[in-house]
Amino acid sequence: MADxxxxxxxxxxxxxxxxxxxxxxxFFTYQGIPYPVTMCTSETFQALxxxxxRHDDIVLASYPKCGSNWILHIVHELIFAVSKKKYEYPEFPxxxxxxxxxxxxxxxxxxxxxxxxxxxxxxLPGSIYKNKAKILVIxxxxxxTAVSFFHFHKDVPDIPSYxxxxxxxxxxxxxxxxxxxxxxxxxxxxxxxxxxxxKFILYEDLKENLATEIKQIAEFLGFSPTxxxxxxxxVKSTFQAMRAKSQETHGAVGPFLFRKGEVGDWKNLFSGTxxxxxxxxxxxxxxxxxxxxxxKYESYCQG
Ligand SMILES: Nc1ncnc2c1ncn2[C@@H]1O[C@H](COP(=O)(O)OS(=O)(=O)O)[C@@H](OP(=O)(O)O)[C@H]1O
Numbered sequence: 360m361a362d363x364x365x366x367x368x369x370x371x372x373x374x375x376x377x378x379x380x381x382x383x384x385x386f387f388t389y390q391g392i393p394y395p396v397t398m399c400t401s402e403t404f405q406a407l408x409x410x411x412x413r414h415d416d417i418v419l420a421s422y423p424k425c426g427s428n429w430i431l432h433i434v435h436e437l438i439f440a441v442s443k444k445k446y447e448y449p450e451f452p453x454x455x456x457x458x459x460x461x462x463x464x465x466x467x468x469x470x471x472x473x474x475x476x477x478x479x480x481x482x483l484p485g486s487i488y489k490n491k492a493k494i495l496v497i498x499x500x501x502x503x504t505a506v507s508f509f510h511f512h513k514d515v516p517d518i519p520s521y522x523x524x525x526x527x528x529x530x531x532x533x534x535x536x537x538x539x540x541x542x543x544x545x546x547x548x549x550x551x552x553x554x555x556x557x558k559f560i561l562y563e564d565l566k567e568n569l570a571t572e573i574k575q576i577a578e579f580l581g582f583s584p585t586x587x588x589x590x591x592x593x594v595k596s597t598f599q600a601m602r603a604k605s606q607e608t609h610g611a612v613g614p615f616l617f618r619k620g621e622v623g624d625w626k627n628l629f630s631g632t633x634x635x636x637x638x639x640x641x642x643x644x645x646x647x648x649x650x651x652x653x654x655k656y657e658s659y660c661q662g
Contacts, residue, residue: 367610369451373397374517374612382519385537390482392539398456406459410484411466412474416492417580418454419475420483422544423537424507425499426562427475428609428616430576433596434473434495437577440588446473453477477538480547491556493580496548498650499562500659501541502625502637505531507618509628515615524628532636542644549650559650563622563659569593622659 376397377385386393389404412418417434421427435446449468451457454476465472474492476483487494499507509527513520521527527536534540552559558579565572570593577584584592594600598620605613629637638661645651 366448366451366608369457370610370612373456374515377517377519380519382521385519386535392479392482393535393537394455395537398453398537400459402459403455403457403461406462407455407484410454410462410486412484412486412490412492413470413472414490414492415470416472416474416487416490418483418487418492418494419473419497420480420494420548421475421477421497422499422504422541423477424504424511425497426565427477427497429562429565429596429601430495430497430560431473431475432601432608433573433576433592434580436592436595437573437580437582437584438471440584440592441582454483477544479539479544480551488554494554494557495560495576495579496552496557497560497562498545498654500622500625500654500656501545501641502629502634502660503562503622504541505637506625506628508536510618511615514618515612525630525633528629528633532640542640545650545654546644546648549645549648552650552653559653561653561655563655566620566622569596625660 373395374397380397385395385397387396387399387401388394389399389401419427419430419434421430431452438444438446450461450465452473452475454474455478474487505528508531509521509524512518512527521530530536531541534543538544551557558576560572560576570589573592573596574584574589577589598617601608602614602617602620605617607613609616641651641656641660645654645656
């Protein structure tokens, strides 16, 4: 990847802060949603309201652990393939993370700017919709998402762990984890998946057919890579390829972030009761919605 020093610098700083932060003090609440004090501040959220999006910004929206670093890498590779310019990371790419001055600095960045975010639809600055930036919304089945999230806390030495999987599961179901509830995030976005500048992407589809999905992402963004370029990007975007480079791209946290990259890992942790609880939650909140169908819950979360 491009010079990611800012990227790694930000992650390392957050890890340093995490060392001194107990789980009970990890979160602060802003407009009803918990965020980690190690990555977000209320000053930055206030400043975010003034952020002016551009028509050619590329927004990558996802709940944590649904594959945002994967899409970030793919979009970066597509930009490189079509423009021969390496995408630079002058700021940590998650829009809501960092100091409150970052939006001023971002005014100077060349287009296209890539803006990753875990914010719910209604928490993003209105200029993203007003100026019709292109938005890729990435989803992953909620059971694997929860398992990935649990492991991230458990495995990264400097991030506070939950006492047990059962404890994490309880908090996840209540939405008392970083960036709040998966289900609220999904319900919020579900009404906007057919909006003009929005493209829905499913983690499990990427796993199943990476080259086809990359091609569709390129089309949506208005890029025209060759077949050969698509194949090259596919090879560079497999889990194995990205994990092998993860220390270089993401620093010390890399190998923990690129942990397993599989579909169905939830079967190793979910108890029968937890399965039932999540199946019921899914049924109540998303079954019957178009997003509910798009997530292919029966294929990936049952049986
Ligand atoms: N190329 C590729 N193929 C398959 N899976 C991949 C890939 N890249 C990232 N991942 C998996 O995505 C999970 C991390 O998600 P995010 O990048 O969204 O994490 S974060 O919220 O930004 O911290 C995390 O999932 P788990 O392995 O299940 O923990 C990563 O391994």
